[in-house]
Amino acid sequence: MKESKKFLYIINYPTFEEELCMLEMRSIFNTEPKDKILISNIDFNPSYSTFIKSQLEILNEEENFEDILKKLEKDIITLDDFRLEFIKALKGDISYSERFVYLSKIGDKIVGVPDIKSPKLVLALGKYNEKWVFGIHEKNDKLWITHEKKPCSYSNSLSVRVAKSVVNIAANGDKNIKIIDPCCGVGTTIVEGLSMGYKIWGTEISEKNTNNAKRNLKFFNLEPRITHQDMHTIKENYNSSIVDIPYGLFSHITKDQQQDIIDTARRISKKMILITFEDLDHMAEKSGFKIVDRCIVIKGSFKRYILVCE
Ligand SMILES: C[S@@+](CC[C@H](N)C(=O)[O-])C[C@H]1O[C@@H](n2cnc3c(N)ncnc32)[C@H](O)[C@@H]1O
Incomplete structure (x- = not known):
């Protein structure tokens, strides 16, 4: 053998x-x-993790x-x-x-x-x-550091480090599975996912964010795998979703709308990586997900909860 x-x-x-x-x-x-x-x-590949x-x-x-x-x-x-x-x-x-x-x-x-x-x-x-x-x-060739300087980013964008990590967590390191970031903002996870060779797609409801996400992908010579679309209209199914949930501090969103986003993630994906600024365990569970792993990232006054749900 x-x-x-x-x-x-x-x-x-x-x-x-x-x-x-x-x-x-x-x-x-x-x-x-x-x-x-x-x-x-x-x-x-050691360069695929920070x-x-x-x-x-x-x-x-x-x-x-x-x-x-x-x-x-x-x-x-x-x-x-x-x-x-x-x-x-x-x-x-x-x-x-x-x-x-x-x-x-x-x-x-x-x-x-x-x-x-x-x-x-x-x-x-x-x-x-x-x-x-x-x-x-x-x-580690640390080429991902160059992604820190994107043409477009927002204060609520994920850091390159967190984005890379959540893509690896969503895929379990497997390049063959299909991943969706349905609320992809300026495409931080899509840039990291595509540059590591993952099969990842994004949707974004705001036209401005979609255009900015496309600009970011173009800047790094990556495929424009982002559509301007309300995630609730997604028809395809994915192995994993990454949901960096819109949060009251940055966007006008109600608890019911947050629950709807998680419910749709449940409909379109078997597994979800949920990123939140507050404890939303009950929402993941209400939609039928089971929380199988988790962590907290604290930076300054920011606390992010990352849940692995199946
Ligand atoms: C917290 S931000 C995501 C930030 C992103 N992770 C990044 O690094 O740029 C949440 C995004 O969800 C988008 N969004 C809210 N509702 C949506 C929906 N129903 N379908 C698609 N996108 C939605 C918002 O426009 C916002 O850009």
Whole structure:
């Protein structure tokens, strides 16, 4: 039987997003990081989460460093344009000079020409749980940071970080499922979803917001997957919806209209990620959803509730 691959993820988060990070990791990997390290057989692009600093595809895992070298002698790696590095987050109590010695011993076993400045592949070494790990190291490219500067955004738009996270939570990291953001505003989740390769669509009742959302998508060379439409007229069905519910502080909306939005989300999607500024559990439950997971994101005086409903 073919052994499945094993990945080590290095995780980091600001304290106020710890709960969101844990919810996202549970949704993608079915487990949480321990001491900011997550081990999984699931291969997830580290650049698709703001919380993943890097991914190490573990090629060798040994108690003794010498055994890593023996493995490299046995399974010779022939590679050009590579770089070797020590994973800082997994340096344990190994001093800088010691790390250099370990790396040169590994470098001696690899057949090929390194390229320190612009490598095609980065190989890395580190120590985790008293074991040496060696493998292919891919860092988060942080390209999503460029999405923070959109042509159009509002004070009530989701942050890029929250938008990316809720798309991953809605999809459980699965690129094949269909997602709808029926109240998509200026398209924050659509920009993040499409740039990560998800099948995501948006509707928006305000013509101005729809146009601004389309401008945002065009700016990042993404498909204009947004329609100017009242969500209550949606006919298609989706695996997941992301509902950043209109809220009294920013728009004129009654409790009944909020309930109607959640009821329609129930009609068009099996699963809903509900984002609110107040506790609306009773509305999700009234529409027939069961709340299966949740988190709170607090930033300054803002408190956002994120519910996973099925
Ligand atoms: C909280 S905002 C969403 C903000 C969005 N997540 C963003 O980052 O830009 C809620 C949006 O729902 C839209 N909306 C309200 N009722 C709607 C309906 N029945 N159908 C579609 N959109 C609706 C509002 O125009 C508003 O843009």
